[in-house]
Amino acid sequence: MKKAVFLDRDGVINEVLTDRVKFVNKxxxxxxLPHVPEAIKKLNKYFDYIFVVTNQGGVGLGFMKETQLQKIHEHMVKELKKEGATIHEVVYCPHKPKSGCACRKPKSKLIVDLGEKYNIDLEKSYMVGDTDTDIIAGKRAGTKGIFLGAKDPLADAIFPDLISAAEWIIKDSTA
Structure with missing residues (x-):
């Protein structure tokens, strides 16, 4: 079976709610965020797959069309590729918050579905996020949960940024 790292998007890969950008709609x-391409490139060397798993309620709320979201993800993947960093697939929940769908984190459907599609050993994989919903989704799927931020009682490890988390994930996965 294969190993993977699942990354949330907003707040893990890219800026959100900063002076420069509130939400990513284009x-x-x-x-x-600083050192993100470098962190993903490092993870690419040790993991079979790197995925982005993101809630994008802005689609369900009408702030953007799904085609716009797909263009954002295509741009993200292309720009990372220019830096030598590979994202194998981006999956998202387009539904409104509190819609009750099966795919919105903290539910684990997006992670579990990727696991089945790519033959991933979820117990040897990691979910990296900046909210409790990310950590809970990863735990429900069977992954370790890595939190980017100050504290999270459910996380297996906590780091200020993706580059620090990537170094720990690599050491943990090869121990």
């Missing part, structure tokens, strides 16, 4: 509003 490709030109996507700004990578």
């Amino acid at each position: 490709p030109n509003e996507l700004y990578f």
Whole structure:
């Protein structure tokens, strides 16, 4: 079986709620957080797959069309690729918050479905996020949960940014 790292998007890969951008509704509003391409590139060397798993309620709320979201993700993947970093697939929940769907984190459907599609050993995989919903979704799917931020009681590890988390994930996965 394969190993993977599942990454939330907003707040893990790109800026959100900053002076420069509030929400990412267009490709030109996507700004990578520091060292993100480098972190993903490092993870690519040790993991079979790197996925992005993101809630994008802005679609369900009417702030953007699904085609716009797909263009944002295509742009993100292309820009990372220019830096030598590979994202194998991006999956998202387009539904409104509190819609009760099966795919919105903290539910684990998006992660579990990727696991089945790519033959992933979820117990040897990691979910990296910046909210409790990310950590809970990963735990429900069977992954370790890595929190980016100050504290999260459910997380297996906590780091200030993706580059720090990537270094720990690599050490943990090869121990």
